[in-house]
Amino acid sequence: MTREPRLSWKEVRDQIKTSILDRTYSPGDKLPRDADIADQFGCARSTVQRAMRDLSDAGLVERKRKGGTRVRVDPVTRATVDIPIxxxxxxxxxxxxxxxxxxxxxxxxxxxxxxxxxxxxxxxxxxxxxxxxxxxxxxxxxxxxxxxxxxxxxxxxxxxxxxxxxxxxxxxxxxxxxxxxxxxxxxxxxxxxxxxxxxxxxxxxxxxxxxxxxxxxxxxxxxxxxxxxxxxx
Amino acid sequence: MTREPRLSWKEVRDQIKTSILDRTYSPGDKLPRDADIADQFGCARSTVQRAMRDLSDAGLVERKRKGGTRVRVDPVTRATVDIPIxxxxxxxxxxxxxxxxxxxxxxxxxxxxxxxxxxxxxxxxxxxxxxxxxxxxxxxxxxxxxxxxxxxxxxxxxxxxxxxxxxxxxxxxxxxxxxxxxxxxxxxxxxxxxxxxxxxxxxxxxxxxxxxxxxxxxxxxxxxxxxxxxxxx
DNA sequence: AAAAATATTATGTGCTTACATATTCAAGTC
DNA sequence: GACTTGAATATGTAAGCACATAATATTTTT
CATH class of the missing domain: 3.40.1410.10 (Chorismate lyase-like)
Structure with missing residues (x-):
């Protein structure tokens, strides 16, 4: 019996990211609801939420209440710069x-x-x-x-x-x-x-x-x- | 009886941020543990965690397991830039x-x-x-x-x-x-x-x-x- | 038919519990 | 004394529930 290790939110994020990059979901497409993705992965919705927030922060998807999550149509390279004293x-x-x-x-x-x-x-x-x-x-x-x-x-x-x-x-x-x-x-x-x-x-x-x-x-x-x-x- | 509205993680974040900026906690200082801050604010630890992660992302504090949370000694201006196609x-x-x-x-x-x-x-x-x-x-x-x-x-x-x-x-x-x-x-x-x-x-x-x-x-x-x-x- | 009120729905937030993981610190061993 | 071992501890992650909020869809009213 292979011990099923729980999926981390990063794994969920990476799998979703892969699905986006390999065109399972194309720019503009709506992704399934968090709850459905959670079912699919067998994890809690909060885990999907965490993953989604990261993808949203990274500029890969856009989320709207009720509107759902969709793949951004204009992919951007988002980078952070530190400007020290x-x-x-x-x-x-x-x-x-x-x-x-x-x-x-x-x-x-x-x-x-x-x-x-x-x-x-x-x-x-x-x-x-x-x-x-x-x-x-x-x-x-x-x-x-x-x-x-x-x-x-x-x-x-x-x-x-x-x-x-x-x-x-x-x-x-x-x-x-x-x-x-x-x-x-x-x-x-x-x-x-x-x-x-x-x-x-x-x-x-x-x-x-x-x-x-x-x-x-x-x-x-x-x-x-x-x-x-x-x-x- | 004034209905005490629950504190949002953003309010917690802002209050902590203020405490840092007004020198209640100076650069290099260790902040209380999440659990104690949660007690202090009367909220759950996860709320403090959310607030802290934001402050950490923003470059204001540094967190380490077991080491606790401390105010960064070198404050930086952290900004994100989008580089579109x-x-x-x-x-x-x-x-x-x-x-x-x-x-x-x-x-x-x-x-x-x-x-x-x-x-x-x-x-x-x-x-x-x-x-x-x-x-x-x-x-x-x-x-x-x-x-x-x-x-x-x-x-x-x-x-x-x-x-x-x-x-x-x-x-x-x-x-x-x-x-x-x-x-x-x-x-x-x-x-x-x-x-x-x-x-x-x-x-x-x-x-x-x-x-x-x-x-x-x-x-x-x-x-x-x-x-x-x-x-x- | 247009406008307003209402229901629906997907994400957002918060709480609690539980366990994981990385450090530190101290005790024990050679 | 140097090294190993293990306990203690603070943050990290996950589950699962409840409710909030915003946007959309539907129904009702005018």
Whole structure:
């Protein structure tokens, strides 16, 4: 009598995944109800639920109450990226971290920034520019806009000693975060700051955070040439 | 008697998250056991478990069997990005999609490629170069290396009609996918292909996929200037 | 026939119990 | 003292039940 080992939710997930990939269920098709799949596999519905949630998280299927589960019509490669605090990232590589405040001042919020922060109207905003160093060489130049209404505490911080990056991450929770990656050619100013040639290709990581609907900060991180962003996995 | 509404796992999660962010539990601290937290909230352990898994997925805490749950010492911004099939992406924007095979041939695997594919030794590999168009303008230039040992089926595909991108996604499941984002200045060749100026900054999306330990493909997607990668949320 | 009320149904959530698994810690053995 | 063995423990997984919720389908009403 071969001892029937209980199916784990991962096995269920993988079998369903296989059925999708081998076209037993094609994109757009509706899968059986959880309960029926559970019967089929001889497991509990909660196990199927767990498997399905994973497939849903991975972007392979879409689930709707009453509507059932269907195979996504537009398969995507879904990846997660971790963006650590810059100091941590540099130290983890075994490099010496350095930080240098370039300037700090209040400005009337430019339209582009107000739009990205979803600010209803232009207000006064704190702009902080700083340079992160790795082994005494420029690593990331960050151009940051901070909403003082949302984060009054930042006004008391000595940003020449502590980076806004770090202070915010450690002190200001956010409920929403938008990220944007793109490449630009270094302007003369940016190039000078990063000590590279004008026109060099730079990866820019643009991040906007909110707490509820209140915008916290928008930062454009101009990474030095050679910088790479990897998926975690 | 105020009817005590049951706590949802999301409420539990948010409360724990708040406790972490307000320093009730500092980075590195050990949180109480799930069972104790459950008692504290008056809910079942499974609810705490659900909440904790979410926090763990989000990168806020680390969990280990027997070791318990502790607040991560290096908070990260964790984001998920969706990389759709190029055709879908173009069509979703309402643009007309076009595809053009540039060339296809067998080569001795260059060391850089072999390394990234984790191939033990240099073998023959299929290289496919193609251009994706949006509204008849170059959109993405892809330079792809495919392991024919892992994907013999690709040899039968008419790549001048169907893109390898699409065929692989639809026909070849992968179990592991590594992504890498970086910026480069367009070489003369790349610039000519994308019909842009030499030296323009390009965002490159490099993707490597495996099935088990068998490498499937490595593709470098050179995106046209202005291309942006956004987080899903 | 159009609109509103109602029933149906598939997924979502929560509870409880039970057992699995990975670590840690301590006792016991050589 | 170094090594092995085993107990203790916290998280991981699974079952099975009950009810919540949202979306759809059906019926009733106007």
């Amino acid at each position: 810059t100091r941590r990232e540099v130290e983890k590589r075994g490099s010496v971290y350095g930080y240098h405040l370039i300037d700090r001042g209040f400005f009337k919020t430019p339209p582009e920034i107000a739009g990205k922060l979803e600010l209803p109207q232009a207000t006064e905003i704190l702009r902080v520019r700083a340079l992160h160093l790795a082994d005494h060489k420029p690593h990331i130049y960050e151009d940051r806009w901070i909403c003082p209404d949302t984060v009054p505490g930042i006004l008391e911080v000595d940003l020449s000693r502590e980076s806004a990056n770090e202070w915010l991450v450690m002190n200001k929770p956010y409920t929403r975060c938008d990220l944007r990656f793109y490449a630009i050619s270094a302007t003369e100013d940016t190039a000078a700051t990063l000590d590279i040639k004008t026109g060099s290709a730079l990866l820019v990581i643009e991040r906007t955070t909110w707490i509820g609907t209140a915008p916290i900060t928008l930062v454009k991180a101009y990474t030095a040439p050679g910088y790479e962003l990897l998926t975690s996995n | 190029t055709r879908r992406e173009v069509e979703k924007r309402g643009s007309v999609y076009g595809y053009h095979l540039i060339d296809r041939g067998f080569f001795k695997t260059p060391p850089e490629i072999a390394g990234k594919l984790e191939l033990p030794q240099a073998t023959e590999i299929l290289r496919v170069r193609a251009l994706h168009l949006a509204d008849h303008k170059p959109h993405i230039y892809e330079d792809r290396w495919i392991c024919p040992d892992t994907v013999p089926g690709i040899l039968e595909v008419d790549l001048s009609r169907e893109s390898a991108n699409e065929w692989l996604v639809m026909n070849k499941p992968y179990t592991r996918c590594d992504l890498r984002f970086y910026a480069i200045s367009a070489t003369e060749d790349t610039a000519a292909t994308l019909d842009i100026k030499t030296g323009s900054a390009l965002l490159v999306i490099e993707r490597t996929t495996w099935i088990g330990t068998a490498p499937i493909t490595l593709v470098k997607a050179y995106t046209a200037p202005g291309y942006e990668l956004l987080t899903s949320n």
